[in-house]
Amino acid sequence: xxxxxxxxxxxxxxxxxxxxxxxxxxxxxxxxxxxxxxxxxxxxxxxxxxxxxxxxxxxxxxxxxxxxxxxxxxxxxxxxxxxxxxxxxxxxxxxxxxxxxxxxxxxxxxxxxxxxxxxxxxxxxxxxxxxxxxxxxxxxxxxxxxxxxxxxxxxxxxxxxxxxxxxxxxxxxxxxxxxxxxxxxxxxxxxxxxxxxxxxxxxxxxxxxxxxxxxxxxxxxxxxxxxxxxxxxxxxxxxxxxxxxxxxxxxxxxxxxxxxxxxxxxxxxxxxxxxxxxxxxxxxxxxxxxxxxxxxxxxxxxxxxxxxxxxxxxxxxxxxxxxxxxxxxxxxxxxxxxxxxxxxxxxxxxxxxxxxxxxxxxxxxxxxxxxxxxxxxxxxxxxxxxxxxxxxxxxxxxxxxxxxxxxxxxxxxxxxxxxxxxxxxxxxxxxxxxxxxxxxxxxxxxxxxxxxxxxxxxxxxxxxxxxxxxxxxxxxxxxxxxxxxxxxxxxxxxxxxxxxxxxxxxxxxxxxxxxxxxxxxxxxxxxxxxxxxxxxxxxxxxxxxxxxxxxxxxxxxxxxxxxxxxxxxxxxxxxxxxxxxxxxxxxxxxxxxxxxxxxxxxxxxxxxxxxxxxxxxxxxxxxxxxxxxxxxxxxxx
Amino acid sequence: xxxxxxxxxxxxxxxxxxxxxxxxxxxxxxxxxxxxxxxxxxxxxxxxxxxxxxxxxxxxxxxxxxxxxxxxxxxxxxxxxxxxxxxxxxxxxxxxxxxxxxxxxxxxxxxxxxxxxxxxxxxxxxxxxxxxxxxxxxxxxxxxxxxxxxxxxxxxxxxxxxxxxxxxxxxxxxxxxxxxxxxxxxxxxxxxxxxxxxxxxxxxxxxxxxxxxxxxxxxxxxxxxxxxxxxxxxxxxxxxxxxxxxxxxxxxxxxxxxxxxxxxxxxxxxxxxxxxxxxxxxxxxxxxxxxxxxxxxxxxxxxxxxxxxxxxxxxxxxxxxxxxxxxxxxxxxxxxxxxxxxxxxxxxxxxxx
Numbered sequence: 001x002x003x004x005x006x007x008x009x010x011x012x013x014x015x016x017x018x019x020x021x022x023x024x025x026x027x028x029x030x031x032x033x034x035x036x037x038x039x040x041x042x043x044x045x046x047x048x049x050x051x052x053x054x055x056x057x058x059x060x061x062x063x064x065x066x067x068x069x070x071x072x073x074x075x076x077x078x079x080x081x082x083x084x085x086x087x088x089x090x091x092x093x094x095x096x097x098x099x100x101x102x103x104x105x106x107x108x109x110x111x112x113x114x115x116x117x118x119x120x121x122x123x124x125x126x127x128x129x130x131x132x133x134x135x136x137x138x139x140x141x142x143x144x145x146x147x148x149x150x151x152x153x154x155x156x157x158x159x160x161x162x163x164x165x166x167x168x169x170x171x172x173x174x175x176x177x178x179x180x181x182x183x184x185x186x187x188x189x190x191x192x193x194x195x196x197x198x199x200x201x202x203x204x205x206x207x208x209x210x211x212x213x214x215x216x217x218x219x220x221x222x223x224x225x226x227x228x229x230x231x232x233x234x235x236x237x238x239x240x241x242x243x244x245x246x247x248x249x250x251x252x253x254x255x256x257x258x259x260x261x262x263x264x265x266x267x268x269x270x271x272x273x274x275x276x277x278x279x280x281x282x283x284x285x286x287x288x289x290x291x292x293x294x295x296x297x298x299x300x301x302x303x304x305x306x307x308x309x310x311x312x313x314x315x316x317x318x319x320x321x322x323x324x325x326x327x328x329x330x331x332x333x334x335x336x337x338x339x340x341x342x343x344x345x346x347x348x349x350x351x352x353x354x355x356x357x358x359x360x361x362x363x364x365x366x367x368x369x370x371x372x373x374x375x376x377x378x379x380x381x382x383x384x385x386x387x388x389x390x391x392x393x394x395x396x397x398x399x400x401x402x403x404x405x406x407x408x409x410x411x412x413x414x415x416x417x418x419x420x421x422x423x424x425x426x427x428x429x430x431x432x433x434x435x436x437x438x439x440x441x442x443x444x445x446x447x448x449x450x451x452x453x454x455x456x457x458x459x460x461x462x463x464x465x466x467x468x469x470x471x472x473x474x475x476x477x478x479x480x481x482x483x484x485x486x487x488x489x490x491x492x493x494x495x496x497x498x499x500x501x502x503x504x505x506x507x508x509x510x511x512x513x514x515x516x517x518x519x520x521x522x523x524x525x526x527x528x529x530x531x532x533x534x535x536x537x538x539x540x541x542x543x544x545x546x547x548x549x550x551x552x553x554x555x556x557x558x559x560x561x562x563x564x565x566x567x568x569x570x571x572x573x574x575x576x577x578x579x580x581x582x583x584x585x586x587x588x589x590x591x592x593x594x595x596x597x598x599x600x601x602x603x604x605x606x607x608x609x610x611x612x613x614x615x616x617x618x619x620x621x622x623x624x625x626x627x628x629x630x631x632x633x634x635x636x637x
Numbered sequence: 638x639x640x641x642x643x644x645x646x647x648x649x650x651x652x653x654x655x656x657x658x659x660x661x662x663x664x665x666x667x668x669x670x671x672x673x674x675x676x677x678x679x680x681x682x683x684x685x686x687x688x689x690x691x692x693x694x695x696x697x698x699x700x701x702x703x704x705x706x707x708x709x710x711x712x713x714x715x716x717x718x719x720x721x722x723x724x725x726x727x728x729x730x731x732x733x734x735x736x737x738x739x740x741x742x743x744x745x746x747x748x749x750x751x752x753x754x755x756x757x758x759x760x761x762x763x764x765x766x767x768x769x770x771x772x773x774x775x776x777x778x779x780x781x782x783x784x785x786x787x788x789x790x791x792x793x794x795x796x797x798x799x800x801x802x803x804x805x806x807x808x809x810x811x812x813x814x815x816x817x818x819x820x821x822x823x824x825x826x827x828x829x830x831x832x833x834x835x836x837x838x839x840x841x842x843x844x845x846x847x848x849x850x851x852x853x854x855x856x857x858x859x860x861x862x863x864x865x866x867x868x869x870x871x872x873x874x875x876x877x878x879x880x881x882x883x884x885x886x887x888x889x890x891x892x893x894x895x896x897x898x899x900x901x902x903x904x905x906x907x908x909x910x911x912x913x914x915x916x917x918x919x920x921x922x923x924x925x926x927x928x929x930x931x932x933x934x935x936x937x938x939x940x941x942x943x944x945x946x947x948x949x950x951x952x953x954x955x956x957x958x959x960x961x962x963x964x965x966x967x968x969x970x971x972x973x974x975x976x977x978x979x980x981x982x983x984x985x986x987x988x989x990x
Contacts, residue, residue: 140866159869
């Protein structure tokens, strides 16, 4: 950096002093160098971006995609991992059912998370791998799948899918798994292009299928790291704690870094964020610490429903009932009960985490927010007008809205139909660069947010010194990192008499709707251990005023359902605010996260109705208010 | 609401009623068609002491409150059921919607039968009204007569209820039904994934067809099941093949299942179900041939002795007493349930001699 005058040198020195002072309060692991921030900010260089080493833009990706390598997807989906990469990178592909498919914009990263269980069996089986055909089971399945008899093929596919629920694999071959795993990691290395596209290596651990205690396991490194192990599957253990132990052992043995991302908790019937161990004992500090260290973020929204909040748990939150799937567990074998909900939804789990932290000294539910598709089509397509469905059986088709997605074997009223699918979401990662390592590190520090599809830009910082003037900057990140901690961080050392201040800014996705509002959700624990929550509107479009009930009126609705169009004549393209917690108690643990809500836009069902000339029943939602959830910032006394 | 749900022309209903009046109404339901769920709405109504139509409570949108009691007495107790999002959407979209709830007479727990509206509500109301009479042979006949006209109904819940009820009817009734319903009424059940649980019923109905194409389809499917060692719908395919081919199909089963030592127990159990059904109420003229095949089965797979003993007891056949007695004495590969069936068979055989 060049400085040309005494005045300039003095400015730099002053800035450094200020930053050092602030840094004592707002220090955060892995945040950008404050030196660099201050050097870039404040006019000390001509270019305001010189020396910047904080994340400049969110990197968009899907941490949860299946291809034909997954044993269940492989019975229907004919697109493989290479197709998935090509599609995610913006190329056109043809779906299993013959529909041409392309993203509106390429993604920045992707985790192909195929099921660990019988990893890669299907393509090898269908290709007639001699070693698989040498086994009785392999030969039998092959003959059936190649019989040409649709009934036989379908029955076999169902048998193979059902085997995912069995405690023992009906077909076991480490060689077949190793072959498929190594082919995948090599392919990921080939498609990984630092600076442009990160092919993060991962797989899905699919335990206790009916209760959805599944996790995506991600590797920081390349194939040389990932090839030192094989995917840990439910056939190794159905206890997620054993997965954590295995991952921990792998890290210790190799020096490599791995993490796990729990799936949507809404279908776990009270098990995903349980306060007990897997075998029903009270949670221990050791297990809690293991979970906290390995599971930094959670998938809060995906095709099988949104899991941020539930209207039963948050009755005063008018936005809580979003794409809710809450009638049963994943496979429709157990009806939902009210008392299960608190252990399924992210907001509630974050509150329980505060209680557990007080009890155990560790918060196992100190997680950030992620989204995904869980699509079994190899197509990570989540935009409402470009939704390719949960699996290849519900790819675009005039009748897919009424087709069964998941059939309950016990009760038809618990069967899930096509229209209930959410279109899935993407995870935005504030990584310093587009590399596997930088994205992984950002996930570890929870500097992420979940979107239900639109690629809106959201910044969220907390500190003690933000002022109204900070909302007038065009560089909120500069001031955000300078004065505070970003999403996923910790806020400590409350100055006497001060309340935390939050700088939050959002900009709409140019392909999507304007913004209705930004909210900050606060959860806290009182002195007696009781937890509470409150939703604050902190920035909104128009000149709306809160009503007597304290609620901001709805933003309006421009959606023409018949033609599946809307106009951005309401809402605002960007919103920014500094919000000060009016009810702060420095003795209470708390968390804060931002929720950004779009104006209403057509849901995928409206596009479908328009495309195919379908009339859907009144109970099928035709509009949506897309949203983003930032990772929380935690305050501890 | 008036009861109107007739998919068949009245003339057909009349024919069906005539058939049913002469059909043999044994106590046994068809053993092949019972898919899932195991219980039908009618069962839940019969087993209940209270049936109510309900909507979300005005005080708690996630809890149900009865708006009309169709059966029994409701004293205001808490109903431990959750109003899920699909129902909430339905209630929000339609102020007249309601669910049907039933309270089990034994354990007093409540069960949600789902949204009821239109024809489905009319059917439910009739079921509540009539089901108390559906006991005994005549009651079961009335029950079949009630549901038969609803087969292929436009309303999906009514249609599925009829499928389930008819799938549980005696084979003799299904056989008659297959002669009067058109293939279009059940063809989707043969192919569409959402009707997969009803496929066995559709297969049995198809077996009543006289068309060569349908016959070939059944025989091919059964042979494919044998060749690929499939168990899914195997009992239905085998039963359909027996219906069409008679002794030839029994011989096929004997040769390619019973005489093969590598057949899995589940495969054997499925084809035995088919033989058992025909020996009991289908092509009963094949009973001698079936018993002869059972002798082969015992020789190659003594673990199947329990199933065989049950049929022989039912049919009052004593040919295999000696062999089953020997199996029981040695304890050859049989579980306690099978041993009890054999004991019962041997005891009845001894009594009859």
